[in-house]
Amino acid sequence: MPPGPDQLLQMYAGMLRVRLVEERVRELFANGRIPGFLHTSVGQEAVAVGVCAALRPDDYVLSTHRGHGHLVAKGGALRGLMAELYGKANGVCHGKGGTMHLADASVGYLGANGVLAAGCVLAPGVGLSIKHRKSGQVVVTFFGDGAANRGPFHEGVNLAALWTLPVVFVCENNRWASSTAHALSTAGGSIAARAAGYGIPGESLDGNDVLAVWEATARAVERARRGDGPSLIEAHTIRWVGHFEGDGQAYRGKAEVEEGRRTDPIARLARGLEERGLLDAAHAALIREGVVAEIEDAVAHAEASPLPAPHDALTDLFAYYPWRD
Numbered sequence: 021m022p023p024g025p026d027q028l029l030q031m032y033a034g035m036l037r038v039r040l041v042e043e044r045v046r047e048l049f050a051n052g053r054i055p056g057f058l059h060t061s062v063g064q065e066a067v068a069v070g071v072c073a074a075l076r077p078d079d080y081v082l083s084t085h086r087g088h089g090h091l092v093a094k095g096g097a098l099r100g101l102m103a104e105l106y107g108k109a110n111g112v113c114h115g116k117g118g119t120m121h122l123a124d125a126s127v128g129y130l131g132a133n134g135v136l137a138a139g140c141v142l143a144p145g146v147g148l149s150i151k152h153r154k155s156g157q158v159v160v161t162f163f164g165d166g167a168a169n170r171g172p173f174h175e176g177v178n179l180a181a182l183w184t185l186p187v188v189f190v191c192e193n194n195r196w197a198s199s200t201a202h203a204l205s206t207a208g209g210s211i212a213a214r215a216a217g218y219g220i221p222g223e224s225l226d227g228n229d230v231l232a233v234w235e236a237t238a239r240a241v242e243r244a245r246r247g248d249g250p251s252l253i254e255a256h257t258i259r260w261v262g263h264f265e266g267d268g269q270a271y272r273g274k275a276e277v278e279e280g281r282r283t284d285p286i287a288r289l290a291r292g293l294e295e296r297g298l299l300d301a302a303h304a305a306l307i308r309e310g311v312v313a314e315i316e317d318a319v320a321h322a323e324a325s326p327l328p329a330p331h332d333a334l335t336d337l338f339a340y341y342p343w344r345d
């Protein structure tokens with residue numbers, strides 16, 4: 021069933037939440053409030069939100085180094101996210117994960133990952149667990165076009181297809197792997213076409229169209245829940261900002277970012293909603309105000325949260341000491 025008015029408005033608010041979180045995080049990083057290294061998903065919101073809108077709350081998501089949007093779209097609380105990005109003890113990983121090792125199992129977000137395509141091989145493991153437990157859940161793994169050229173992508177898709185596991189592989193093709201163009205690094209051009217080699221459905225779509233993303237994901241999820249196995253979705257999108265904060269982007273011209281702004285997924289859905297009489301300027305302003313208030317509350321919470329204590333370095337660790345057995 022196509023999304024109803026409430027679900028469409030939720031997708032609009034969801035994309036706006038991701039966009040404004042990312043923009044605020046960039047600002048906080050530039051001002052030295054957030055430590056470390058930062059990749060954001062400004063411009064790519066329709067992929068995270070369209071995919072997660074087709075999932076159940078108990079479904080799982082495996083993410084990437086560009087993972088804030090996936091967590092927000094999966095329903096992660098902004099306070100826990102923001103405190104984590106600050107490296108604070110009240111963060112969702114007690115300040116030990118930060119941007120690239122975020123995880124929030126309470127919403128099925130099994131983790132961002134600094135290792136490209138790692139989610140592609142973790143997903144069959146999660147899928148196998150789902151299959152054994154007969155829980156009817158599904159696991160989505162997000163990855164970039166660059167990651168699709170690494171071995172784990174092929175290993176993961178092969179195993180998930182071979183064992184008919186409930187996995188949805190979602191490639192966010194933003195045309196670049198850092199500064200390497202997709203066209204210069206990807207044999208055959210199409211990542212979706214690789215699905216045929218593993219005997220599973222593969223679909224290439226406009227990743228700036230949240231409804232197209234939702235529809236394709238809903239199909240893939242239905243197939244996975246039926247027990248028919250994995251699917252591969254390639255969502256074409258545009259990252260508006262540098263690969264990382266501070267990236268001078270000498271490898272690309274301004275035209276691509278302008279194209280991204282012209283095809284802005286949020287403005288596009290807003291136009292559709294306005295045409296159907298579901299949104300007007302006053303309503304849009306109200307939604308924005310609510311999102312901004314939520315983000316500012318999360319920032320205030322992160323600022324006020326304590327840093328982890330030195331002895332916290334010795335908790336949350338997994339270590340096996342055979343001499344203790």
Ligand SMILES: Cc1ncc(C[n+]2csc(CCOP(=O)(O)OP(=O)(O)O)c2C)c(N)n1
Binds near residue numbers: 134163
């Ligand atoms: C195994 C591995 N190799 C190299 C890197 C360094 N690296 C970090 S991001 C990146 C490019 C990723 O491109 P893509 O998968 O398309 O994702 P995007 O950054 O475009 O979201 C690279 C090469 C890494 N993190 N992991």
